[in-house]
Amino acid sequence: MKKLKFIYENGPHKWAVVARDPEKPGYLIDTNEYLVLNGSEALLADPGGMEIFSAVFSAISAEIDPYTIRYLFASHQDPDIISSLALWLNFNPDLKCYLSWLWGSFIPHFGGTAETFIAIPDEGMSISLGGLMLEAVPAHYLHSSGNFNLYDRKAKILFSGDVGAALLPPEENGLFVENFDRHIRHARDFHRRWMGSNAAKLNWCERVSRLDIDMLCPQHGAIYRGEDVKRFIDWFAALEVGSGIRE
Amino acid sequence: MEEIRGNSHAADLRRVVKANEDIKKVIRISSGVNLVALNAMLIAKRSGERSRGFAVVSSELRVFSHKLDGAMSGLGTLIFELVSDAAAMQKQRQEHGHLLAIVAQGKRMRELVAPALARVDERISGTVQEIGRDWQKLSLQLNRVLQLCETGGSLARSAKIEAVYGGDMSNILKQVASRIEETVNEIFSTLKLLRTQLAE
Numbered sequence: 143m144k145k146l147k148f149i150y151e152n153g154p155h156k157w158a159v160v161a162r163d164p165e166k167p168g169y170l171i172d173t174n175e176y177l178v179l180n181g182s183e184a185l186l187a188d189p190g191g192m193e194i195f196s197a198v199f200s201a202i203s204a205e206i207d208p209y210t211i212r213y214l215f216a217s218h219q220d221p222d223i224i225s226s227l228a229l230w231l232n233f234n235p236d237l238k239c240y241l242s243w244l245w246g247s248f249i250p251h252f253g254g255t256a257e258t259f260i261a262i263p264d265e266g267m268s269i270s271l272g273g274l275m276l277e278a279v280p281a282h283y284l285h286s287s288g289n290f291n292l293y294d295r296k297a298k299i300l301f302s303g304d305v306g307a308a309l310l311p312p313e314e315n316g317l318f319v320e321n322f323d324r325h326i327r328h329a330r331d332f333h334r335r336w337m338g339s340n341a342a343k344l345n346w347c348e349r350v351s352r353l354d355i356d357m358l359c360p361q362h363g364a365i366y367r368g369e370d371v372k373r374f375i376d377w378f379a380a381l382e383v384g385s386g387i388r389e
Numbered sequence: 390m391e392e393i394r395g396n397s398h399a400a401d402l403r404r405v406v407k408a409n410e411d412i413k414k415v416i417r418i419s420s421g422v423n424l425v426a427l428n429a430m431l432i433a434k435r436s437g438e439r440s441r442g443f444a445v446v447s448s449e450l451r452v453f454s455h456k457l458d459g460a461m462s463g464l465g466t467l468i469f470e471l472v473s474d475a476a477a478m479q480k481q482r483q484e485h486g487h488l489l490a491i492v493a494q495g496k497r498m499r500e501l502v503a504p505a506l507a508r509v510d511e512r513i514s515g516t517v518q519e520i521g522r523d524w525q526k527l528s529l530q531l532n533r534v535l536q537l538c539e540t541g542g543s544l545a546r547s548a549k550i551e552a553v554y555g556g557d558m559s560n561i562l563k564q565v566a567s568r569i570e571e572t573v574n575e576i577f578s579t580l581k582l583l584r585t586q587l588a589e
């Protein structure tokens with residue numbers, strides 16, 4: 143059963159994660175959905191696939207009025223990210239969805255109308271959540287060619303989408319990375335295969351290492367905290383990506 | 390059946406969400422009862438002999454608040470199931486909608502998708518039954534909680550009476566008893582309203 147857990151709380155400003163679900167059938171990739179709250183407004187980052195809509199919706203509703211969700215944020219166009227779109231819109235047709243302009247005519251195949259989407263330009267943009275400023279940080283080609291992370295300067299949290307993802311065995315079900323070296327073994331093949339561009343990777347590492355980050359939150363696997371954030375960026379910088387089908 | 394397939398169903402999830410919000414509110418309020426009841430017991434202890442009766446009532450209140458906790462967590466579990474089933478229904482309804490769009494294209498198309506439509510219909514009626522059972526269980530539990538609240542209300546009233554004999558502690562005891570009464574009343578009225586809405 144999916145459950146919502148708070149990972150950051152500062153008055154009305156909160157971050158919560160609907161973390162991966164040990165009971166989910168093995169043929170679906172396990173995902174984390176993140177909720178950014180600021181008072182009576184919330185943004186749901188990577189709402190997930192349609193097969194898990196019911197689990198995500200009920201986990202969120204157990205803690206938060208789902209009507210506070212005003213915005214969806216889709217890091218990229220994959221089905222595990224946003225195929226639940228039509229179901230969310232069915233519940234609340236006024237929802238707005240932020241996504242890369244590149245996928246503006248692709249994602250509507252999952253649902254929504256011209257009014258639903260707010261296109262993010264390649265260079266990124268600021269997103270206001272009840273006055274709290276979030277930033278869509280470019281992460282193109284990691285892995286998707288139109289791809290964004292979401293940075294909260296105040297909470298020092300970077301939602302990193304597929305970057306930092308790890309395909310963990312069921313017994314490693316912690317919310318946070320506890321042992322970096324052991325953890326990163328489960329991230330290696332994912333990054334080598336799904337990430338294609340070493341240039342894009344270095345560019346991302348360079349930009350992201352300049353951000354003040356307490357938590358790096360991927361869409362798959364566990365959250366990196368404190369020193370592990372820098373460890374991850376260094377590890378990623380040194381990894382040869384686009385190399386997953388050799389060997 | 391048509392009711393459920395049609396637009397009213399999205400509204401159904403909204404209705405479930407509304408009930409969920411009411412229940413969460415009540416659960417939040419009731420978590421305060423424990424503290425108040427504990428407080429009542431401590432005060433009764435401090436005031437000693439002068440408020441023997443209040444001590445008895447306040448320990449009954451402790452028992453009541455534990456029972457209320459249990460009943461509330463039952464309510465929480467049931468509404469969670471309902472939200473989850475109603476959300477699952479959204480997806481089935483969407484599939485149904487896609488098939489209906491094909492059906493609308495004429496007789497040949499209708500025949501073509503008939504088996505698919507029948508499969509979706511079957512799944513939908515399964516979920517409808519499930520949701521019906523969820524509502525039923527929920528309203529049974531609501532009745533239980535309402536009954537419990539009535540007990541709580543009369544306990545609070547006795548506590549108020551006993552507080553009169555509390556000597557110099559009288560005022561504090563009265564305040565505590567009133568707090569409990571207010572809380573129980575608030576739970577009672579929210580749930581009563583919810584029960585009426587469920588009956589509609």
Ligand SMILES: [Fe+2]
Pocket residue numbers: 218220285304
């Ligand atoms: Fe992806």
Ligand SMILES: [Fe+2]
Pocket residue numbers: 220222223303304361362
């Ligand atoms: Fe993904």
